[in-house]
């Protein structure tokens with residue numbers, strides 16, 4: 131790339147990992163990252179605390195706090211009935227705007243009519259992993275928008291058939307955007323490892339990794 135003509139904002143190197151799945155490195159500025167990290171810490175103060183969801187009796191190593199709708203394995207509820215029964219915080223308007231911007235940046239259609247209504251905010255310490263899974267507890271098949279802050283990780287993005295190959299390993303760094311929709315919406319994906327000590331100065335996270343995914347549940351009420 132010619133150093134005189136770096137990419138202008140909005141056209142930074144974006145990479146299509148699979149049809150419908152796009153990675154945009156450094157989409158968020160450091161200031162935006164640290165602001166989001168502050169919001170994340172606010173959300174963890176309640177009314178529903180950060181918790182490790184239990185899947186078939188086993189606690190996940192990733193800990194999650196939700197907005198809009200509370201995700202528990204296989205369903206969404208308004209109240210965190212598997213934690214303390216409290217209603218989750220509302221889904222903020224600024225996050226809808228952020229989600230629409232993310233769809234525009236990744237060339238997804240109908241960005242301006244995107245209406246995400248839940249966000250899962252995950253925290254990974256250096257030992258946390260997330261097994262290969264599909265995001266399919268939503269009725270809607272609108273795209274999933276994912277934002278990462280803090281330590282980088284190896285994100286494995288696979289196929290829609292099974293947990294195995296073919297898949298692509300992507301390094302998701304602080305500030306990166308990843309969107310999957312359309313033919314990639316039900317692709318299996320997971321986090322195989324977090325890379326300690328890689329969070330950039332000023333991102334608002336000293337150690338570990340925050341990941342925020344927004345989705346449209348398709349639920350009413």
Ligand SMILES: O=C(O)CCC(=O)C(=O)O
Pocket residue numbers: 250252260265276285302319320321341343
């Ligand atoms: O942490 C990530 O990058 C992915 C999170 C994820 O797949 C999920 O929350 O369903």
Ligand SMILES: [Fe+2]
Pocket residue numbers: 263264265319
């Ligand atoms: Fe997921």
